[in-house]
Structure formats: structure tokens, C-alpha cells
Amino acid sequence: MQLNINVTEFILLGLTQDPSRKNIVFAIFLFFYMGTLLGNFLIIVTIKTSPALGSPMYFFLFYLSLSDTCFSTTVAPRTIVDSLLKEASISFNECIIQVFTFHLFGSLEIFILILMAVDRYVAICKPLHYMTIMNRQVCGMLVATVCVGSCIHSSVQIILALSLPFCGPNEIDHYFCDLQPLLKLACSDTYVINLLLVSNSGTLCTVSFLMLMVSYIIILYSLRNHSAEGRRKALFTCVSHIIVVILFFVPCIFIYTRPATTFPMDKMISVFYTICTPFLNPLIYTLRNAEVKNAMRKLWSKKISDDI
Template sequence: MQLNNNVAEFILLGLTQDPIRKKVVFVTFLLLYLGTLLGNMLIIITIKTSPALGSPVYFFVFHLSLSDTCFSTCIAPRMIADVLLKNATISFNECMTQVFTSHFFGCLEIFILVLMAVDCYVANCKALHYRTMMSHQVCGVLVAVAWVGSIVHSSAKVFLALSLPFCGPNVIDPYFCDLKPLLKLACTDTYVTNLLLVSNSGAICTVSSVMLMSSYIVVLHYLRNHNTEGRKKALSTCASHIIMAILFFGPCIFMYTRPATTFSKDKMIAVFYTIGTPLFNPLIYILRNAEVKNAIKMLWSKKLISDDKR
């Protein structure tokens, strides 16, 4: 399919062409990316090393932080480096790789958020059967299914991209490769491809968000019968999940459930869900979750004690 293409590389316009603004963008997004790595790696290490965080919810949070780290790494480092270049380009093969990896880890995050909602529902509404329904084996299988589903989803995206003939122009307006901007560069009618895109990504975002919010509505309704202390703890956990879901699904639905049209806010929203959301998730979980904060304190205290003994 690639033999029909006359385009060997694409030009990425980036966020701005102003030299001064480029420096501001470089410093700002470098700090945001480093913050994303630090926050998510802190959660990953804490969950892996803390026996107190062995419940299924933290198993899912571990994979959420892992997908956040990889999702941001698919896009942010290249975008930060490209800001320093006068003309940023990306080869055709690198572009297809970025399409695959960004959709893979983005889809994985969606599935993990849904699994976290299922875990929250079972923990609060089916408490007597929680250990059986959400055993380590069951959670492992669910995450494995999420990984396989993400591979299928991202492979479909790459197949759609490879089926498009490109003969010029080769300028991509956003700062990373995605199927929607590639549709504008194709030398063919992309109506059917756009329908497939909306039915694929749009359906996953919409159906997953509806399932997720429905489960939390049921949980919140069920919590009315809990005692004050139990209700407060469950509400805190649910609130963290709901905030993460809104931050991710809102931009995702906006970007992938509409036709291939361009809006002035597209770049800002793309920045939010590719750079901002992976940073906010660990902050939300660290700041709102007492168990995570206590585990981090214990981890650091153990490290300080071991350093003192040396």
C-alpha cells in the first residue's frame, strides 16, 4: 500500500512559529513532561514496593500510570525536540509508528479506566463477592484483554493510515501524527475512512464513557446505605476516578466523535489530553488518596534509614 505514496516524510507545524514563543513552549513542556515522568514513576515504584497497596484497584492504577507514562513518551519528547528546529519533519514510517503507539496507549488507558470503574462497582455493590470476582487471576486476565484490545484498535488505525495514498502536500498542522490530520493530506476521497475512524475511536470513547459514568452513578446511589466512615472513603475513591475519567474522556470524545473538520481549539485540546492528562492523573491520585500518600512516606522513610546505615 505504501507504494502508492509519493510522500517520504511529513512536515510538523508545531504549536507556534514564533522564536520567542518556541523557547517558552520548550521550557514549559519539558517541565510538564519531567513532572509526568516523576509523578507516574513515583506511583509505579510505590505500588510495586508497598505491600499495603496490593488490592486490585492499585493493580489497575499501576497499569494506568504505566500507560500514562508511555502515552506521553510517544508524543512529548519529539514535540519538545522539534520546537528547537526551524523545520520539524517526521518520516513516513516514524509517523505510522507514532499513530500506532499513541492510539495503543491511549486506548489502553480507556480500558484501564473502565476496569477501575468495574472494580469500584464490585467493591461497593458486591462487597461479599469482591475477593472472588476481583481476584488477582481475574484482574490479570482483564488487563491482558485490555492490552490485546488496544493492539487490535491501534492496528486498525495503522491499517487505515496505510490504505491512504499521499501525493502532497505533506504539512501536518498539529505537532504529532494522528489519523485525522492525515485524512486531510490523502489524495483520495476519505469519507468512508472518516466514518470508520469515528465508528472506531468515537465508539470506544463514547461507549466506554457511558459505561464508566453509569457504573459510578449506581455506586453513588448504593452508597446512600453505607455508614458515614465507609461512605466517605468510597466517595473519595470514586471522586478520584471520576475526575480522571472526565479529564481524559472529555477531550477524547471531542476529538474523535466528529467529522474531519478543524476548530481553533483543536491544538489546545490535543495538548491537554496528550500532555496534561498524563500529568494530572498521578497528582490527583497522590493528593486525594491517603493510602498512596502513606505508602510514599513509608517508602521514603525506608530509603532514608537505609542511606543512614550506609
């Protein structure tokens, strides 16, 4: 591994250098981040305290909300603070840590979405064996496995980042550290590293997206044999999952499956999947899920009665 590092810190150019627009960035990021924390916290607490939400689907939803919160936290707090500064800097070590945590929780979200699709497939296509196949022990082992897979994926990102020599300039044309903007600052040919990046992150996003779309097509096709009520309930659940998958994967595929070229809209697309999607996920799952809404009402009623 080559370690030729003369740069000790990077300057994050952010979304804008205009002071008035920085205030807008501050307000938008603060709003979405606070909404993400509140929405996902409500889902986490509701699932943990409600016996009615003990099925594997809500077990995975709990970890999706947890990964959403952590994923957004890797980017949003620093961006909020940086928008108040005239010049935002980040040390080399902090930058590497951000790359690691960003890909750790991003890939964890991908894997959990796959687990949720598997859970829906078993529930709809193998209903008689559902509780046997998707028991709590199996679900726990699956979550542990995807956590290990996420660590492996993010470790590869770190290896790729540390193999790049940085000797100046040190201005990252982005609002957080990621391999694509870092490739532009490297003092060597990055063709091979970019191929490895596309084959790692790009393949992960694309293959996972295709797997999820195929699985949901199979699930929706199998619903033709169900009763009208069963079809309606399963359709509501699957549509929610499909919306989440599209919102998260389409921007990621656009960013990570192309050569190391940048477009003006790259940063705005990154804003969408780093800030907006974690904010929208709780809304999608709660507004379209009667069981979660009912559990939240009971939790709120219980809190009010306890206070009285």
C-alpha cells in the same frame, strides 16, 4: 489495501512557527513531561514495594500509571525536540509508528479506567464476594485482555492510515501524527475513512465514557446503604476516578466524534489530553488517597534510614 505513497516524510508545523513561542512550548512540554515521569514513577515504585497496596484497585492503578507514562512518551519527547528546530520533519514510517503507539496506549488507558470502575463497582456493591471475584488471576487476565483489545484498536488505525494515498503536500498542521491531520493531506476522497475513524475511535471514546458515567452513578447511588465512614472513603475514591475520566474523555470525544473539520482550538485541546492529563493523574490519585500518601511516606522514610 491501497499503497500509493509518494511522500516519504512529513513536516510537522507544531503549535507555532514563532521562535519565541517555540521556546515557551519547549519549557511547558518539558515541565509537564518531567512531572509526568516523576509522578507516575513514584506511584509505580510505591505500589510495587508496598505490601499495603496489594489490592486490585492499586494493581490497576499501577498499569494506569504505566500507560500514562507510555502515552505521554509517544508525543512529548519529539515535541520537545521539535520545538528547538527551525523545521521539524518526521519520516512516513515514524509517523505511522507514532499513530500506532499513540492509539495503543490511549486505548489502553481507556480500558484500564473501565477496569478500575468495574473494580470499584464490585468492591462497593458486592463487598462480600470482592476478593473472590477480583482475585489476582482474574485481574491479570483482565489486563491481558485489554492489552489485546488495544492492539486491535491501534492496528485498525494503521490499516486506515496505510489505505490513504499521499502525493503532496506534506505539511501536517499539528505537533504529532494522527489520522485527522493526515486525512487533510490524502490525495483521494476521505469520506469513508473519516466515517470509519469516527466509528472506531469516536465510538470507543463515547461508549466508554457513557459506560463509566453510568457505572459511577450506580456506585454512588448504592453508597446510601453504607455507613458514614464507608461512604466517605468510597466517595473519595470514586470522585478521584470521575475527575480522571472527565479530564481524559471530554477532550477525546470532542476530537474524535465529529467530521474531518478542524478548529483553531484543536491543537490546544490535544495538548490537554496528551500532556496535561497524564501529568494530573498522579496528583489526583496521590493527593486524594491517604493509603498511597502513607505508603509513599514509609518508602521515603525507609530510603532515608537506609542511607543513614
